[in-house]
Amino acid sequence: MTASNKPTFTPEATIGPFFPFRFTDGSQWQALPAPGTGHRADGVPVALTGRILDCQGAGIRNMIVESWQANAHGRYRHPDDDHSDHQGDAPLDPAFDGFARVRTDADGGFRIATIKPGAHPAVSGNAMRAPHLRLTIFGSGIDRLVTFAYFDDEPANPADPLLASLEEPDRGRLVARRSPAEDADGSTAYRLDIVLRGDAETPFFDDWQE
């Protein structure tokens, strides 16, 4: 397969309809420490709720949503985020990994319980990245989709280089709205519906260039 110097990347494929429940239910892959433990992640508990919708506006069940984010101090749990180019010294949080995986319910709904990530300097230039989650979506019929979720009460949003790369109304399609009616368990809820296809299609991103 790798006889030539230029490798053929393994092609992606749909995750299909039968992704094992064991890989989402009862998993340790939740952004917050497991219930019943004494650990508390630093930061403000938030919940990102929403629905995943198809071209008809119908909710899609059995979609997998993965979330990845910096901790409350703006640092990713990743060896490459050594903060050598950051102002200050953003620490790792031993109680927070930043990765979560959930499955949509019968109405296409999801809820990711996490903490609001911190803002952090962009990797180049002087801009700050506004608090955001990176969402990766899988489901039967589609390959992997990548998008982002911001928070509508963050003053850092207008200067965020990724948000600034979009025009309205696409920009607003990445911004979760405060949803007090969905506050629960001490968390502040934000709502963002994700439209896979159609007039109000959510912008999705190509991270192969990253």
Add this chain to the structure above:
Amino acid sequence: MTPTRTLDVVTQDRESEARTPAKPLRAIPPAARDGYAAQPPRPEWPGPALLDLSRIAPGRPTAQGEVIEVSGRIVDGDGRPVGGAVVEIWNCNAAGRYAHVDDANPDAPLDPDFHGFGRLMTDADGRYRLRTIRPAAYLARADIGWWRPPHIHFSILGGGPRLVTQMYFPGDPLNAQDPIHMVIPPDQRPAAIAEATADGLVWDIVMRGRHRTPFEGD
């Protein structure tokens, strides 16, 4: 900047038609390329060098069908091993049925001795090895006679952008009739097919992304 991709719709797949974004993917501005490839928490591992899905637990009967072994090496685009990656595997049984509540195929019985899913971690050299049952082909859509060829699902986390893919079997005539297989560009299809060797099936995986994959313990 490299042009971004527009995702292909799988022909004859109504879910793909209803769900695949119509617009091209957007470029992530260079200043915002700081996702650092998601690092999921490690599962409880290292376990045995071989992930054995052919029986539910040691001492339990072997599942029905042909026991096969699949092994390979996961590397990045520079040929560097992706060590410590979390690999999730799932496949249907020898009758073509998944042990999943959504698979209600009346023509394919469940095998009480087969679950067909598990996790492993690659070793420092990026190698993995698993034993499972050769999955059968199954009828995905009776109305158009769409048979899915035998395949094993793989999901790889930790080492560049997340990869979800399917491994196909060499020489299976159904491969060339499968819309999900045929949506892969022709020059990339061989990379989705395992090689039959004296040591069982061998399937090497090449991940995208520039980020170094941290080894366990980093």
